[in-house]
Amino acid sequence: MSQAQSQHGRAADFRNFQADFPLQDRAIYQTLFERNKDRITTNKAKFAVVNLEKIFTATFELTPRIGFPMMSLRDLSRATGLSMGGIYSYIESKERIAIMVKDLVKLVIDELLVRAMSLSSAPLTALETMIREHIFAAEMLQDWFSFLYFETRSLPHEHQEDSKNIELQIESAMHELIDRVRRDRDIACGNSPIIATTLIALIQDRYLKPWKHSKSGESADDYAQQVLALMHCAIEHP
Amino acid sequence: MSQAQSQHGRAADFRNFQADFPLQDRAIYQTLFERNKDRITTNKAKFAVVNLEKIFTATFELTPRIGFPMMSLRDLSRATGLSMGGIYSYIESKERIAIMVKDLVKLVIDELLVRAMSLSSAPLTALETMIREHIFAAEMLQDWFSFLYFETRSLPHEHQEDSKNIELQIESAMHELIDRVRRDRDIACGNSPIIATTLIALIQDRYLKPWKHSKSGESADDYAQQVLALMHCAIEHP
DNA sequence: ACAAAAATCGAACGAGCGTTCGCTTTTATT
DNA sequence: AATAAAAGCGAACGCTCGTTCGATTTTTGT
Numbered sequence: 001m002s003q004a005q006s007q008h009g010r011a012a013d014f015r016n017f018q019a020d021f022p023l024q025d026r027a028i029y030q031t032l033f034e035r036n037k038d039r040i041t042t043n044k045a046k047f048a049v050v051n052l053e054k055i056f057t058a059t060f061e062l063t064p065r066i067g068f069p070m071m072s073l074r075d076l077s078r079a080t081g082l083s084m085g086g087i088y089s090y091i092e093s094k095e096r097i098a099i100m101v102k103d104l105v106k107l108v109i110d111e112l113l114v115r116a117m118s119l120s121s122a123p124l125t126a127l128e129t130m131i132r133e134h135i136f137a138a139e140m141l142q143d144w145f146s147f148l149y150f151e152t153r154s155l156p157h158e159h160q161e162d163s164k165n166i167e168l169q170i171e172s173a174m175h176e177l178i179d180r181v182r183r184d185r186d187i188a189c190g191n192s193p194i195i196a197t198t199l200i201a202l203i204q205d206r207y208l209k210p211w212k213h214s215k216s217g218e219s220a221d222d223y224a225q226q227v228l229a230l231m232h233c234a235i236e237h238p
Numbered sequence: 239m240s241q242a243q244s245q246h247g248r249a250a251d252f253r254n255f256q257a258d259f260p261l262q263d264r265a266i267y268q269t270l271f272e273r274n275k276d277r278i279t280t281n282k283a284k285f286a287v288v289n290l291e292k293i294f295t296a297t298f299e300l301t302p303r304i305g306f307p308m309m310s311l312r313d314l315s316r317a318t319g320l321s322m323g324g325i326y327s328y329i330e331s332k333e334r335i336a337i338m339v340k341d342l343v344k345l346v347i348d349e350l351l352v353r354a355m356s357l358s359s360a361p362l363t364a365l366e367t368m369i370r371e372h373i374f375a376a377e378m379l380q381d382w383f384s385f386l387y388f389e390t391r392s393l394p395h396e397h398q399e400d401s402k403n404i405e406l407q408i409e410s411a412m413h414e415l416i417d418r419v420r421r422d423r424d425i426a427c428g429n430s431p432i433i434a435t436t437l438i439a440l441i442q443d444r445y446l447k448p449w450k451h452s453k454s455g456e457s458a459d460d461y462a463q464q465v466l467a468l469m470h471c472a473i474e475h476p
Numbered sequence: 477a478c479a480a481a482a483a484t485c486g487a488a489c490g491a492g493c494g495t496t497c498g499c500t501t502t503t504a505t506t
Numbered sequence: 507a508a509t510a511a512a513a514g515c516g517a518a519c520g521c522t523c524g525t526t527c528g529a530t531t532t533t534t535g536t
Binding site: 282285310311312322323326331332 | 492493494495496497503
Binding site for chain 1: 302303304305307308388391392402405406409429431432433435436438439440442443449450454464465467468471472475
């Protein structure tokens with residue numbers, strides 16, 4: 001029940017989502033290592049996983065307070081316990097850290113989109129799944145999602161575009177699904193775009209403002225439920 | 239009709255709001271100069287207004303692409319046409335630029351809040367006014383609002399707190415107004431917090447993502463109207 | 477246990493940063 | 507027009523940054 005052999009177990013609540021979500025703990029850094037083998041001089045996953053974890057954990061600890069550009073590699077060296085040279089066997093440059101974050105987030109979102117859109121038979125279910133899983137994934141990878149949003153400006157131009165496109169893709173997918181739901185029920189579609197915008201903004205609000213949401217202590221399940229309730233209301237009353 | 243002698247002309251649409259809004263063009267920099275006289279070595283407003291405008295215009299041109307910490311004062315010098323020393327007669331340090339932005343935004347928001355909350359007799363009108371004027375003010379001072387949001391991390395800790403508190407204040411004011419509207423109509427108040435969160439997120443979405451909103455070409459009036467419609471729907475269907 | 481290979485180290489380098497201050501130019505006053 | 511005051515300038519300073527690379531330690535394979 002808790003072990004996922006299928007890559008695509010459906011998960012209606014956060015507990016089940018967590019049980020099936022592949023990118024947790026070591027697996028995150030294993031994936032990061034495999035996707036960046038060319039640029040990493042260390043060959044053995046055994047070392048890479050441990051040190052990549054140190055590097056990203058430290059980055060996510062330092063960055064929210066002072067911002068990525070102000071985090072020096074000496075700060076990072078101190079916080080990881082690695083030397084400067086040690087760090088440079090995992091990254092070719094400082095900005096590569098930001099690029100790796102972007103790639104991981106893009107990986108997660110892309111799969112999430114593909115999965116939800118492949119449920120083409122039931123647009124409302126697809127929409128609900130997409131939102132719930134987006135909230136859940138962002139809950140588990142909060143540091144990553146939040147970093148990408150705030151530090152997009154530290155990326156090279158091409159990667160900045162990627163970052164914006166991730167959001168535009170999700171938004172247009174949601175827009176499309178909302179329209180499909182409405183057409184099935186003969187509801188006017190005039191304000192579908194603002195509903196899609198609202199949904200994304202609410203998903204982002206939760207992972208961007210922990211100082212607001214962690215205070216209230218509301219669970220991811222409760223939050224998702226509230227967002228979905230608002231959505232149902234908005235879809236039905238155009 | 240277009241000239242505002244009262245400080246508090248009500249404005250239901252963007253045109254009227256613009257006509258009454260005091261912080262435009264020169265007036266922004268005049269205000270900035272007066273509020274920072276102590277820290278500015280130049281004495282005459284005549285010079286200060288011109289050069290402060292250069293400094294902030296250039297900052298808002300450079301920062302969205304590369305971020306504030308990566309903008310060097312040499313970049314700023316080049317973009318303004320001022321020398322390094324010249325710039326330093328208007329700011330005591332680089333971070334003062336960010337602090338001045340925060341102060342101006344706080345000034346605008348604080349007045350907006352006081353005005354809206356003083357309409358205590360009609361909570362729905364107060365709520366609508368607050369949202370509309372927030373959207374309109376952010377439309378006129380888009381660069382300032384957007385800068386504060388993205389560059390909060392470049393502020394000294396005390397000022398970072400200020401920045402978060404601005405948002406928390408607005409949100410709790412909205413929450414309170416929503417509850418009052420609902421109590422007047424005997425509607426349950428359970429999801430009032432998420433409605434307040436939604437409203438702020440939508441207001442921010444517009445000034446934070448010009449690459450999304452300016453593409454669609456939707457006017458501030460239309461946007462405000464859509465946000466308000468969504469709000470009415472959400473308030474009435476708890 | 478030993479040698480070869482891989483991983484890690486950290487001092488050193490050049491570049492670019494924010495900031496300063498004595499000097500020049502512009503403005504205001506007479 | 508002359509003079510005093512204000513504004514503006516930019517080379518220079520000390521510092522910290524990202525990055526490199528030969529030396530050292532740790533791991534691997536025998």
